[in-house]
Amino acid sequence: MSNIPDLFRPEDFKLSEPPPPVLYKYMVADRVADVLDGGMVRFTHLLDTNDSFEVRKTFRRFAGPKFIELMKGAALAAITPAYIDQHIQQKLDEAGLNIPVAHVREMLKEQSGMSIEEFMRSQMGGFINMFASGLDSIKSPEEFLTEMGSILLCFSLSERYDIPAMWAHYGGNHTGLVVAFDTNHPWFKDDKSPAESKLQKIKYLDGQNDELFDDLQAAFSSKATDWAYEREWRVNCAMKQIEKTVDLGADTINLRSFPPGAVTTVIVGAKASDETVNRVRYVLKRKYPHAKLQRTTPQRMTGTFVLEDI
Template sequence: MPDKKPTIPDMFKPEDFTLSEPPPPVLYKYMVADRVKDVLDGGMVRFTHLLDTNDSFEVRKTFRQFAGPRFMEIMKSAALAKMTPDYIEQQIQKKLAEAGLNIPSTLVRELLQQKHGMSIEEFMRSQMGSLIEMFSGGLNLAKSPEEFLTEIGSILLCFSLSERYDIPAMWAHYGGNHTGFVVAFDTDHAWFESDKNPAESKLQKIKYLDDQNDELFDDLQAAFSSKATDWAYEREWRINCAMKQVEKTINLGANKIHLRSFPPETVTSVIVGAKASNETVERIRDVLKRKYRHARLQRTIPQRMTGTFVLKDI
């Protein structure tokens, strides 16, 4: 089976990039106990600007230049695919019509053959390399990777989830030291579907690396959906969005909280931490009875001799 040809994403809609394999069937969001009212009862989750996440180096220089050999290869391949005999014939006819010339295209081809010693197809291909190289140089001069990535970081927001519910460091850092809870989301739900293609997911897998790539198209996932390897334990996936997709903003002065609603059907279960209080458990149980009757309520039980958790329905 032939390799899938690389495609160039729409730079103006980075929230729609497709940069990774399909997500696992369930992803998890760790939360502190205070979020029961806001998230479960309120039915909204927070989307955070990339520049405002808890990673000081969330937005960093992941590639040295926009356009290099890889970019030129992609552009050349795209141009060659476009340059079919029918397309070239259409362009000749178009130019003749614009010039008001009523002559056969075969005559034009013969004249070009005499002038350049090659067919029009060969001539266009011979000029392609220099044109793409000139365009690539202009692209690198137009904006630096630092400027571009900072701009993306200021306009793009994300909602982060994890592949696993049983990561001790995640419970410690995001789950109130096991007193909070985890919401399990069904990634097959339409809420996660791409707006452009329902067969694809909006979820993007985070790649973990510390090095820079030479150019943007060496690894698009590394360029736009990556973090340093120190964060690899999070096993993170994300939905990205633009401000126009935010439904509610809470203004806290210097800080702003941007919220979007999610359908109750996306939630498959709520998992409370091993140290969650009876009050937290009962608050969650009440919300599930009212708004998420299909969802299970479970608790993590640490298995200290094996360093694992098991889930118990409660």
Template sequence: MSDLKPTIPDPFKPEDFKLSEPPPAILYKYMVADRVADVLEGGMVRFTHLLDTNDSFEVRKTFRRFAGPKFLDMMKAAALAAMTPNYIDQQIQRHLAAAGIDLPTALVREILKQQHGMSIEEFMRSQMGGFIDMFASGLDSIKSPEDFLTEIGSILMCFSLSERYDIAAMWAHYGGNHTGVVVAFDTEHPWFKSDKDPAESKLQRIKYLDEQNDELFDDLQAAFSSKATDWAYEREWRMNCAMKQIEKTVDLGADRIHLRSFPPEAVTSVIVGSKASDDTVERVRYVLKRHYPHAKLQRTTPQRMTGSFALEDI
């Protein structure tokens, strides 16, 4: 039984979880005009540790315990599914070979059935529940949810994007009060895809909720990829990475900026804000011609009577 590997996610490897549905075709990055040089000319974007984002409660206790009813059910179902007759026969043969005993598998099965009064499958299933309960009872003692989430927050780094380019609060907070720009990214570009499975996206949708779940597996997205409802207006998606994927770190003393390059082909357009200066517009135009000739230059204009933004090519 030592090499039985239930096919369930490892709660200590959240990067293995598929936490959300596929992303929209285009996602948007809001930024102030000064970052045109860093991002568009430099070709690099910032990844921020979860503990260092502008949300004071970015890392918070989203679940009370690791092992609850859902976790136990998953463990038991996975273990039972793995214990096929073929698997059990292989284990019998392996142990017999290790002991230097030459007996038919069917004979060993019959001996065990007489000894326990049930088939080996029935016996193993009767023991499995107790073993899993014992394992689960000690799971929270290995690492508390608080310690685990703090550790994840200090390790994982994120690049944040929004579902929309026309969120007035985002332009106000992140786009220099409409003087900045929004960069549109093609989420189908390989840069956003999983290294293990090119069909899977690395992007994860942020879920917004204030409550705390009972156990980790009540809602994995809430556990690892959520924020309080105060932030729901951001319509955020993220791509996470670890420090080993960072290409450049700028040391500012009290702060460190971690950067990764992105492929120019992933950019579909750059949208300038309605209050962007002529210098900003011309600088973006120049950068697009030089580095992103395929990308559009666009401008948003608030339509005050309809509460919407008009988008036009310029």
């Protein structure tokens, strides 16, 4: 079953392409103290993001033709001749029978008219079809997705630092800043497989897929096309990985620390105040001496941004 992801650990899914070398986090100027100086970022439950339809029905059913084929392929790949011989020998040993495995295979073939492998293949299809037909009755897609949205938390970044709408919505209308993160830093890597990234690319689509396995990434890491301008990537986690929780009454903030070495650059907006620039510069000197400080300036006539070191 190695080619079927673990549906009970969606935070560990590895369904997207490798991330770009750098990803960016937009924030308002007030976050300098919390994020840069405090060294912690917020992870938000999917049910609590600013997208009203973050958790939505992205697929109509769990099991369809693709799921059944994946199950059959995984099962048949696991049931090798060596695997079967091992289990026949184990049963013979338990029964205290000194009979060659080859003789047992021959007897079974005479009885059924086919090899053990052929017999198991003939039975496997019916069993998997029966199993698949009952999946949606155990838990509906709506229940599953809502439950996942309540337990899964995410930290969101963007592919680009120069998206005007992002500066307007998340960067304090150019008075805030963008923190650039090195996606090759171990903080973004899988603990068990250091060569693999934990970052997941968000897909943008409207509507639904027929079944879960039509597109697993769309099922678990997607938003409506209205949000495509964000060019979002995420790190997911479960509550057990949260290091600090701040209770604000109407809201709860869940925080995880990040290593200073993961930050490569801090980019202040074109309208950032001198106070903000000086606060960022002071924090960088103390905690991120390797990181650059830059300012971005929009060029109205070309629709581009210019970066300069400051």
